Amino acid sequence: xxxxxxxxxxxxxxxxxxxxxxxxxxxxxxxxxxxxxxxxxxxxxxxxxxxxxxxxxxxxxxxxxxxxxxxxxxxxxxxxxxxxxxxxxxxxxxxxxxxxxxxxxxxxxxxx
Amino acid sequence: xxxxxxxxxxxxxxxxxxxxxxxxxxxxxxxxxxxxxxxxxxxxxxxxxxxxxxxxxxxxxxxxxxxxxxxxxxxxxxxxxxxxxxxxxxxxxxxxxxxxxxxxxxxxxx
Numbered sequence: 001x002x003x004x005x006x007x008x009x010x011x012x013x014x015x016x017x018x019x020x021x022x023x024x025x026x027x028x029x030x031x032x033x034x035x036x037x038x039x040x041x042x043x044x045x046x047x048x049x050x051x052x053x054x055x056x057x058x059x060x061x062x063x064x065x066x067x068x069x070x071x072x073x074x075x076x077x078x079x080x081x082x083x084x085x086x087x088x089x090x091x092x093x094x095x096x097x098x099x100x101x102x103x104x105x106x107x108x109x110x111x112x
Numbered sequence: 113x114x115x116x117x118x119x120x121x122x123x124x125x126x127x128x129x130x131x132x133x134x135x136x137x138x139x140x141x142x143x144x145x146x147x148x149x150x151x152x153x154x155x156x157x158x159x160x161x162x163x164x165x166x167x168x169x170x171x172x173x174x175x176x177x178x179x180x181x182x183x184x185x186x187x188x189x190x191x192x193x194x195x196x197x198x199x200x201x202x203x204x205x206x207x208x209x210x211x212x213x214x215x216x217x218x219x220x221x222x
Contacts (some may be wrong), residue, residue: 034210043116043202043213044155064210089154093210100145100211102155 002027005017006090006103013080013110021106023064024092033057033066033073033093034100038087047088051088080110115139116205118214125221131172131190135203135218143206144186146170146178148199149216155202161186 007022025031032051036044048057053068062077073090090103115173119134137144143162147155147170157170159178167178174196186205190197198221204211 036211036213041215043215044204044211045213046210049210099157099160102147104152104154 002088002092002094002099002101003052004092004101005102006088006106008104009106009108011106011108013108014065015082015110016079017110019075019077019080019084019108021088021090021108023073023075023103025071025073025090025092027071027092029094031094033064034091034093035062035064035073035075036089036091036102038089038105040086044089071073080108082110084108085110091094114201116195116212116214118203118217119152120217121215123217123219125190125193126221127194127221129190129193129221131193131219131221133188133190133201135186135188135214136184137186137205137212139205139207140183141205141207142183143207144180145204145211146186146188147202147204148172149202150199158188188199190219193219194209197218197221207215 003026034049035047037047038044048059050057050066056065064075087105087107089105093100116137145160155206161167161180177189201217203214
């Protein structure tokens with residue numbers, strides 16, 4: 001079945017460092033891909049999405065490009081801030097968003 | 113903005129109790145979901161519903177049931193709570209852009 005694998009954490013970075021969180025997927029069809037973020041004590045919030053190959057999703061300085069050839073959707077940010085400390089989830093949906101599969105989550109801590 | 117509200121942020125229940133977790137959304141969405149979140153396992157789908165009185169099992173439905181009597185409300189029921197059901201429970205509803213999640217209910221079964 002469809003699945004998502006994302007890099008294990010935790011990830012600890014200094015402020016202004018470059019961030020990459022790897023995400024790869026397995027799907028039989030042509031899924032939509034998502035990154036969600038969970039701040040402490042809160043539910044998940046949609047960070048960005050891409051619905052077809054070569055699409056780039058972006059939001060709040062974060063970017064991810066849908067790479068069909070490598071079945072990847074890596075999350076990047078050029079300069080992280082302390083406020084980016086959260087858990088990040090990669091996800092896919094292969095059937096009109098009715099069945100979303102999540103990765104295990106990667107905890108990011110950014111230190112001043 | 114769509115709002116998904118879960119009635120409790122924290123709950124402590126005893127083994128064997130019947131537990132109700134409530135979720136309400138305010139945007140007339142048809143599709144609603146219950147997940148549990150555990151460290152290292154991400155989110156796992158328990159049940160979802162695509163319409164009033166309709167429900168579908170997710171990946172881990174054992175020990176749970178659901179109720180959808182009204183479109184805005186989707187309840188998760190633990191018929192007889194057990195310690196392995198201690199977890200964070202997240203409700204979501206489906207919008208055009210993706211899921212909107214509630215803040216979660218952290219349930220501890222003692």
